[in-house]
Amino acid sequence: MSPRYDTDGQVRRELIRQALESHAPTIERLLEIGNSPGVSISVKCNGENIWEKGFGYADLRSAVRATGATVYPIASVTKTMAAAACAMLVAEDEPIKTYLPDLQLPRHKEIEACATIVDILSHRTGLQEYSTLFEGPDGLPLFVDDKSVHLALDAMPADSGSFRGTWSYCPPLYALVTLVIEKVSAMKLSDGNDVESYHRAKPYARMQDGTWVERRSSSSGYGFPFDSSMGVQSTVADMMKWASFIIASYRAFSSSAENNPLSGGLKLLPETQTVFRTWCPLISNEGGNPAYCLGWFLHEGHYIFDDMFDSDGQTGSLEWPCTLPKDDLGQDFRTILYHSGIGHGFTSSFHVYPDQGDAVAVLGNSSHSGDAVDCISRVITSIISGLHLSIPELESNLKFYRNLEVGRWRKLNQDLAHQQSQRHRKHTLVASQVVGTFANDQLGWKVCIQSASQDRSEYESFMHSRGLISAEILFGNETDVTLPLWNFCDDTLCFLPNEYDYQRWGMCYMADWTQFLIHANLQDDSSAIAGFWWQYDGSQDGIWFRRIA
Known part of the structure; x- marks a missing residue:
């Protein structure tokens, strides 16, 4: 689909830009197949932004096209920013009860007494995701105070002996991170997230008869207690600025060189050695060797997507069809920082390749099992990684998920x-x-x-x-x-x-x-x-x- 990732910088940038343009019709088809009204994409290659484009509509009712300046809630990609906000607290390694003395989890005494910011940001408390306890039928928060959050967390299940012994993705626990940030900073985190956006995409779903339905949403991001887990809104253009910051910080962390050519005078992430440390190794799979650090998946391999963590992470045991890229060029593994997000009517996918200075951000205004954002992300990341991806198979599998969803x-x-x-x-x-x-x-x-x-x-x-x-x-x-x-x-x-x-x-x-x-x-x-x-x-x-x- 594109040249090897280690091709000369200027040549590689131009070849990849041409490949991206040639795949624009593919992206349009994926949007149509996936019942996704719009998507915005931005790509960085060798430290330079080379492609930024919107497809479809940010607002169907008003016929507003999606662009690089369209604002979307980025959902769980917010966790990458929460980790940065807590970096200094992470270094102190204090139990979270130090900051939240009123925290009471009677069913999970070990978590209450010993859990640190690291345990929560890296999802190693053993507490199992149970988002239903936090959400009403419309998927939006039910709780508005810290006591009710404590009660809900205490009701969530955890296997005996799982504290710091297993990785269990548990976004609701980030509610405690929200409380800590607010306690230490003496300000409401929602004050920063609750901003009226005039270029914000509107979320949609499609009924079985083809009718578009505008989903319930607010003009701002998710509020308490989801602020630190999924409260940020952004554009793909701004996500590239965040990628530059992460690339520079990671490269400073991974080498002893004093001069970082990609820093561009940026201030670097504090406590990078803690944020990017492998806190929870995950099961190796066909794509490589994944792990979870703080707010990020850290992967040594060719590709990383959410379905790689279903079942035991092996393609042959996945319950649902899955289209994965293939390395036909015999390339070495790359370091990939990754997170995705899915919220009430919005989906996001964010890949950063710090060693090469590459990044891909894909944001869309639909959220369901047949959504196109993940498939488009596979196309774009395969192009910049020099991998082969079967487009017919990808489209066929997306139709399967689309039909499952509308039915x-x-x-x-x-x-x-x-x-x-x-x-x-x-x-x-x-x-x-x-x-x-x-x-x-x-x-x-x-x-x-x-x-x-x-x-x-x-x-x-x-x-x-x-x-x-x-x-x-x-x-x-x-x-x-x-x-x-x-x-x-x-x-x-x-x-x-x-x-x-x-x-x-x-x-x-x-x-x-x-x-x-x-x-x-x-x-x-x-x-x-x-x-x-x-x-x-x-x-x-x-x-x-x-x-x-």
Whole structure:
């Protein structure tokens, strides 16, 4: 697809630029296949920015094209910046409880007493990702204070003996990093992230009939407690500035040379030897030898992408189809710093090759299993790395994921209809029995069920005879996200919305029909319910919400 990465600098830059231009039609096709409205790309080669381009639309409604200046939330790529912000604290190696004396994790006493900033930034606490505890049905934060964050973290699972003994990617733990930064700096991290952006992309999804749906979003990045995990917004142009800073800092760290030709007078990252240290080696795979440092994947190999960490990291054992590049030129391994991000309607991919001074940033305004950003990133990084990538195979696999995604709601609806048909309904609940406020004491989480506040006639054709009742459920603090309730069977209610609202609220992470059911506790057929169970994660016990009002 392109010359070897060690070709002479000026010649290589021009050849790669030409290769990128020739693949523009491929990028356009991937956008169309992946139901992705727009994407922005920037490429650095041998220390120089050689290509910056937007494809598709940043805002479909207003027909605003994507450019290098389009602003996107970069989601988990924010972690690379959080590590830089905490670099000086990392060097102190103090337990996080030094900064957060009120931290209480009764189920995870070792983490509470001993975990440091390093343990959190490198994901080696052993705490397993359980983002459902932090997110409402629309994928946005439920919690607004540190106590509720502590409760949610304490409810997350961890295997015995896993503290500092295993790598377990756990973004919610970065909520503690947010609290530490705010405590030490005496300022709200959200004050820096909560900035109105006038060139910000808008997030979209596509329904099965081809209709575009604008997803719910704000004009700023993610707020507390996700600030340090996924709160930053940026452009691909600015991501190249961040790449220059990282390249210069890494090269200063990896060599004893006093003169760094790529520094350009930049101030270097403090405590680079700690930030870029291999804290958690990961399983080697066909792409090379990955590890996790602080806020970054550090990889010695030819390529690195997210699906390399599924299962045991070996291509032959992956559950889903995967298109990976091939080295046909017999090149040596390269050092690659990498992170990706996926948020509510946005996806990001960021590769930095510090030894060669290369970098690739790809940002897009959709987020789902059929999104095009990851595939486009594979095309671009293969070009600058001199690797072969099968474009027909890549497009075929993207179609598979696209079809899986657009059919997700219909599959949920069909599963619920089938399950409901297997159950006999002796009685049904009415709105007056379920209206009220309910709380889970362990999580400090409130759920409100209220009388329907608006006409729900658009649900009648979707619900058919399922028993839509005049009530709707509201989760946590997202009081504008109201989901209609309908009778599933006896004392069980369902809150699966129609396809439009399912896509608008970004509920695709709820992929199992059981997650849309709440099971009421009813003393007798006419009384108000005392509370309900919600099986929000099929692999975990359900949680109890008792009536408090």
